[in-house]
Amino acid sequence: MRPIHSKITEITEESPNVRTFFFDTQFNEATPGQFVMVWVHGTDEVPMTLSGKNSITVQKVGDATSRMFELGIGDHMGLRGPFGRGFTIPRNDENVLFIAGGVGAAPIAPLADIVKARGIEGRTILGSRCCDEILFRERFACGRVDITTDDGSEGRGGFVTDQLAETDTSDYDRIYVCGPEIMMYKVFEILKARDGHVKTEFSLHRYFKCGIGVCGACSMDPEGLCVCRDGPVFNGGELEGSEFGHYERDSSGCKCRF
Template identity: 50%
Template sequence: MSDGLPVPVTITRVVQESPGVTTIFFDQNFSSNPGQFVMVWVVGTDEIPMALSYPNAVTVQRVGEATSALVTMKPGEKIGIRGPFGNGFTIRGKILAIAGGVGTAPLLRIGLEYPDVTFLLGARTASELIFYSVLSSTCDVRIATDDGSAGYHGYVAGLLDEIDLDEYENIVVCGPDPMMRSVLSVLENRDVLEKSQFSMHRYMKCGVGLCGSCCIDPNGLCVCKDGPVFSGEMLLRSELGKYHRNAAGLKEK
C-alpha cells in the first residue's frame, strides 16, 4: 500500500475457531512483523483495526456491526486491507507468550515462527480456546479456563505461579485489558517488567495517529502510531485495566 487506499482482497476461506471467533483468509499475503495490525474495510459498514493472525488472514470476534458483517461473509466476497501499521513485537531469545481470548491472534505467529516459545493460553471456557491445536504442534502450550473446563481453573495470570520468569528473555502479552493488567501486576511484583511487551487494542478511525481516538493516558500516546505494542514499564501507570473508552475516545467506567 503506497497511496493510503485499501487494497481489495478476495476472501478464500472462513474458519470458525470458536462460537464467537472466526478467521478470515484472503488471497494476498501482507508482509508484517508479529503484532502489527491492518485496517479492515467492510464495504458499506465500517473500517476497523485487526491484527494479522497469519500473513493472509485476520481473526475476528463478533462484537459490533462491522465484525458481525465480516464473520458472515463468504469465499469470493471482497474486503479492503489498509496497512500494516504499528510497531509489532521485538523478539529475541526464549519467549513467554501470554494470551487471553481473541488476544491470541496477535501472538499466533510468534508461537508458529519462533523456535523457543512457551505459550500460556487462556479463555473463559474450553469451547472458547482458540488456536490450541495449531500452537501445540510447534510449542509448549499451557491452558487456563475461568470455569475450569480445561487446564488450570482460573485466570491465565495464575499460570505464572508455576513459571520461572528468569528463564525468558521476552514476555509478550495480549488479551482483554483486565487480564493484561493482572499480568502486568504479577510481572512488576516479580521484577521482570523490563522484559515485557503488551499489545493494546483500542477503537481506531485513521490508523496513522491523526484522529486521536486511540490516545491513552497519561502521556497521550496513540495506540495506532506509537503502538500497538508497548513495554510493560510504559503501561504501568497508564489507563490499562482502569477504564474503557467509547468510539469517540471518551472515558467509560
C-alpha cells in the first residue's frame, strides 16, 4: 500500500495531448487491464491503467495529468499496485477482437502484445478523433486493423460502432473493449442484441481514491460492485442492469449523467 518512489526513465509523446511515461519500476506480474495508483507529488493521487510492465499512458485532462506533463526524465512519481481485475488472457486457439477508442487503447495494448507474441489471430477496431491521435497501431498489428476517425482524416470516417455494426462478431471467441463509456455502452448494446456481450470484457473508468474498495466512490448500482476492486474489467453479463452507460459519480459520490 505504500507508494514506490519511481523515476521517469523515458517519455514518449503519442499525440499532442497523450504521453507515455516509462519508469524504473517494473510490474512484471501485472495482468493486462490492471491499474496503479499514481501519486503526483504535491498535486493528487489518481488511478492509471498500465500500458506496459513499466509504463502508463496519460491524457492531459485535469490537474494531476497537467502536472505530469510538466515532469521530465529523472523526475519521480509514487506508484502503488497493481490493483483490480484485468482482462482474461485468451487461449492460443481462440480468435479475438479488440475494440479501442482514444486513450482506451492503452489498457488493451499489453494484451495485444501477448496475442501477437503467441501468434493468436486478432483483429482490431481502433478509433480516435483524428489521424494524429491514433494510439499504438503497431502494437495491434496481430491481424487486421480497422481505423476509424471522427473527422475522416484516416481510415473510415465515423465511430468504432459504425465498423462494428458491419462486423460478424460470431467469428470471435473473445472481445475486449475500452474507450469513453458512451462508446463502450453503444458497443455493449450492439453486442447484446447479438448475444455477444457475455463473451466481451469492458474496462471501465471511475473516480476513486483508495484502489481497494474502501472509499466506495466507484461503487455501481444495483449490486454495489466496486470498479477498483471488482474491476476495472467486467464481463458484459455483469454489466446488465447496472449504471454502466447511464451515469457516473463525481468526487463526492453524487450521480452525474454522461
